[in-house]
Amino acid sequence: MKIYHTETQEDFDALLEELKNEGYSWFFGEVIPSYDSELWERYKQDTVVHIEEEGVSWGSLSYAKYLHPNTPIEKYKAKQDEVAKWFGGVTKAMKAFSSNGVSMKNENNDKVNNPAHYTAGGIETLDYIKAKVSDYPSYAVGNILKYVSRYEHKNGIEDLKKAQFYLNDLIEWMESDCK
Incomplete structure (x- = not known):
């Protein structure tokens, strides 16, 4: 036991x-x-x-x-470095994309940053998720990995921009003391 x-x-x-x-x-x-x-x-x-x-x-x-x-x-303590490993992998992927000419600037593209169908109820869906999900970093990292891993087969640069959006949002969320 x-x-x-x-x-x-x-x-x-x-x-x-x-x-x-x-x-x-x-x-x-x-x-x-x-x-x-x-x-x-x-x-x-x-x-x-x-x-x-x-x-x-x-x-x-x-x-x-x-x-x-x-x-x-x-x-028992949660392994804090597990999330850090995920971020490290995503950072390497982002650097690789950047070196191949994919811009890492936070471009304001409505399909990526604020699609109209995500604010239909008067609240941004992502704001609602942040309020309800206790582990927002895992949610964001999951989306980053999803978009980075499928970009070649589905929506190309649009998926990379979505991954970039979640990465930027996660960084902003963490820098704001995770609120």
Whole structure:
């Protein structure tokens, strides 16, 4: 048995994702979601995750210490460098495109920066996503990778500009203290 203490929602979500990718399921057989804020909310910074052969469960730190006094409890921290690796790969791709004559300037092209169909409800769709999605960097990086990987086969420079838009927006979001 292993017990991990997750002090933040980010740590908890990252551990669930890792366990899901390793093929674990909840103790009662259900698939582990990528994140579950309701589970985190119950014990918050005192949340622990138990990993056994039969599956995964969660609970409070104090109960884990009481129930398993001889089992070490490891602190689990989300790997911050994973996102950095993604950005590094995207940066290399952007440099390669730039060296091949693709402009990296933030051009104001309505198809890329502000398509009319993205503001139909009175709010920019991306603003709504930022307000609702707890991990905006992963969302943005996913879009960057999507557009960079398909540009040769689908929309060419337009897809590169969309990737550039998300990269610029992510940089701006991170420089503004991630708000």
